[in-house]
Structure formats: structure tokens, C-alpha cells
Amino acid sequence: MPHPRTRLDDNFASPIRFSILASLGEGIELDFVTLREILQCGDSPLSKSISHLQSAGYVLARKAALGTRQRTWVRSTREGREAFAGHLDALREIVALGGAAPP
Incomplete structure (x- = not known):
């Protein structure tokens, strides 16, 4: 049986990309500013991370006017x-293997 690390998703290798998916559960939509505040990161790294996840098909981004601002x-x-749930399962299995006695 292959080691669970083979099921880790490289799209979550970045802490910001990992944190974005952790913040966006089912039915949750956040605006860029709120997401930036939650993740405590800059505009550029957040924007690049959103673009990466959007290219992977993991998030959808939409623009809308709020007053006079986009x-x-x-x-x-x-x-x-x-994909995020599978990544978390693989991480849990890796941790569990670390605490298991060798065969």
C-alpha cells in the first residue's frame, strides 16, 4: 500500500493556499479584504494564491460592485x-503512522 504522502495535493503546498481552502467551507463566500484579514497576508500573495486555486478548479472568484468599489x-x-478533504485525510494518516510501532 502506498504511503499516504502520495495522496497529498501539491496545490495545498503553500500555507496561504491551504488556509484559503480551510476558510472556505461549503456555502461560505468571502470577499478579498475579509479573506486577507483572516489569513493575515498581503494582497499580492493572496491574489496569486486565489489565481492558482482558480486554475486548479478549487475556487471560483467573481467580481461585483459594492457601492462605487469593485x-x-x-x-x-x-x-x-x-481535494482539501482528501489532503487532510492523507495528513491525518501520516501523523497516525508516525505514532505507530514499526512492524
Whole structure:
């Protein structure tokens, strides 16, 4: 049986990309400013991370006017949530293997 690390998704290798999906559960849509504040990161790294996840099909970003200002809203896709859940399962299995006695 292959080691669970082979199921880790490289799209979550960046702490910001990992944190974006962790913040966007099913039915949650956050605007860019709120997401930036939650993740405590700069505009450029957040923007690049959203673009990466959007290219992977893991998030959808839409622009909408809020008053006179344009805002970007981000939400996860089903594919993104499933990929993130699989990544978390693999991490849990890796941790469990670390505490297991050798055969």
C-alpha cells in the first residue's frame, strides 16, 4: 500500500493556499479584504494564491460592485472541498503512522 504522502495535493503546498481552502467551507463566500484579514497576508500573495486555486478548479472568484468599489468574492468548489478533504485525510494518516510501532 502506498504511503499516504502520495495522496497529498501539491496545490495545498503553500500555507496561504491551504488556509484559503480551510476558510472556505461549503456555502461560505468571502470577499478579498475579509479573506486577507483572516489569513493575515498581503494582497499580492493572496491574489496569486486565489489565481492558482482558480486554475486548479478549487475556487471560483467573481467580481461585483459594492457601492462605487469593485470587490472580489471567493468561494470553494465541490472539487476544491473534496481535494482539501482528501489532503487532510492523507495528513491525518501520516501523523497516525508516525505514532505507530514499526512492524
